[in-house]
Amino acid sequence: MGKKVLVIGEIREGSLRNVTFEAIAAARTVSDGGEVVGVLSGAGDLNEMGEEMVYYGADRVVTVSHDNLKTSEGHAQAIYPVIEEESPEGIIMGHTSQGKDLTPKLASKLESGLISDATEVAAEDGTIVFTRPIYSGKAFEKKEITDGLVFATIRPNNIPSLEKNEALEGEVTAKDVDIKDIRTIIKDIIRKSSDGVDLSEAKVIVAGGRGVKSEEGFEPLEELAQVLGGTVGASRGACDAGYCDYSLQIGQTGKVVTPDLYIACGISGAIQHLAGMSNSKVIVAINKDPEANIFNVADYGIVGDLFDVVPKLVEEVKQLKVNA
Numbered sequence: 001m002g003k004k005v006l007v008i009g010e011i012r013e014g015s016l017r018n019v020t021f022e023a024i025a026a027a028r029t030v031s032d033g034g035e036v037v038g039v040l041s042g043a044g045d046l047n048e049m050g051e052e053m054v055y056y057g058a059d060r061v062v063t064v065s066h067d068n069l070k071t072s073e074g075h076a077q078a079i080y081p082v083i084e085e086e087s088p089e090g091i092i093m094g095h096t097s098q099g100k101d102l103t104p105k106l107a108s109k110l111e112s113g114l115i116s117d118a119t120e121v122a123a124e125d126g127t128i129v130f131t132r133p134i135y136s137g138k139a140f141e142k143k144e145i146t147d148g149l150v151f152a153t154i155r156p157n158n159i160p161s162l163e164k165n166e167a168l169e170g171e172v173t174a175k176d177v178d179i180k181d182i183r184t185i186i187k188d189i190i191r192k193s194s195d196g197v198d199l200s201e202a203k204v205i206v207a208g209g210r211g212v213k214s215e216e217g218f219e220p221l222e223e224l225a226q227v228l229g230g231t232v233g234a235s236r237g238a239c240d241a242g243y244c245d246y247s248l249q250i251g252q253t254g255k256v257v258t259p260d261l262y263i264a265c266g267i268s269g270a271i272q273h274l275a276g277m278s279n280s281k282v283i284v285a286i287n288k289d290p291e292a293n294i295f296n297v298a299d300y301g302i303v304g305d306l307f308d309v310v311p312k313l314v315e316e317v318k319q320l321k322v323n324a
């Protein structure tokens with residue numbers, strides 16, 4: 001018999017993050033023909049975003065709107081009563097900064113386990129199996145929950161969402177929840193990344209390393225990212241050298257990314273960097289050193305000076321666009 005599965009949606013800067021739709025697709029697998037219920041918490045009118053969750057496959061959505069929902073503490077207070085009321089057999093959310101902060105809070109309250117950072121969800125012989133990377137992506141493990149709540153977070157950009165279908169119908173209901181005694185407040189958000197594209201959801205990333213040599217050295221990379229509709233990332237080497245902000249760092253102690261295309265420029269390919277990007281779908285490496293480790297994970301390698309190669313790539317892409 002199918003299960004009831006809750007999907008915790010995530011709103012960023014006034015719209016739903018894509019991983020919300022991917023979580024709905026994962027929830028459909030976990031539910032095995034049961035009901036998928038979206039839950040959204042945030043400020044203002046959430047009805048439209050609730051409907052969007054329906055278009056991506058949620059059967060119905062419960063929204064909790066409150067002005068005091070700026071931290072995970074507030075979101076946990078908003079979502080917990082919905083979980084209590086719905087008694088789901090599964091809960092899925094994105095493995096994002098918010099997901100990483102919120103889901104352990106809920107799991108501990110629910111006295112449940114939690115499978116985090118799954119990159120695959122599949123039904124195998126009647127059981128739901130989650131695949132997740134371990135040891136910084138050097139191996140994958142398969143996990144199943146044999147008893148109790150199936151609670152998991154999924155890595156963005158790995159589980160394809162279902163096709164959007166505006167003909168789908170489902171109820172979006174607003175629930176009133178009293179949110180009080182919030183102990184953490186956000187006083188200010190300092191954000192230096194220029195274009196606002198989230199690295200963990202970007203389809204194309206052009207990343208620079210110490211080989212970029214300066215802050216200005218990132219300019220050709222930014223141009224390439226722009227013509228490809230992507231965003232710029234960096235190695236820790238580049239961040240430590242002060243060429244860019246740490247919010248761009250990719251790797252074991254930075255962001256984990258899985259874009260369709262990852263272009264590594266002047267990055268040696270240290271194991272801690274690979275931990276954050278080796279699952280990218282197509283990897284292109286540009287490096288002066290033919291022995292650089294990055295070539296061991298690259299699908300395409302260009303041995304050369306990035307300051308010659310990157311501008312040529314920009315021109316080629318522009319030309320392709322003109323001819324398209």
Ligand SMILES: Cc1cc2nc3c(=O)[nH]c(=O)nc-3n(C[C@H](O)[C@H](O)[C@H](O)COP(=O)(O)OP(=O)(O)OC[C@H]3O[C@@H](n4cnc5c(N)ncnc54)[C@H](O)[C@@H]3O)c2cc1C
Nearest residue numbers: 209210211235236237251252253254266268272273288306
């Ligand atoms: C606990 C720990 C956690 C870490 N976490 C991370 C992490 O999250 N992310 C991360 O990235 N690192 C991390 N590191 C650091 C990591 O070990 C490396 O030091 C770092 O990734 C190196 O950065 P890089 O490749 O930019 O620099 P380098 O290793 O110095 O490589 C620069 C590369 O640029 C090439 N190059 C130079 N000039 C050019 C040119 N003009 N054109 C083309 N190529 C050129 C060189 O051949 C070289 O391969 C961590 C380290 C530790 C110990």
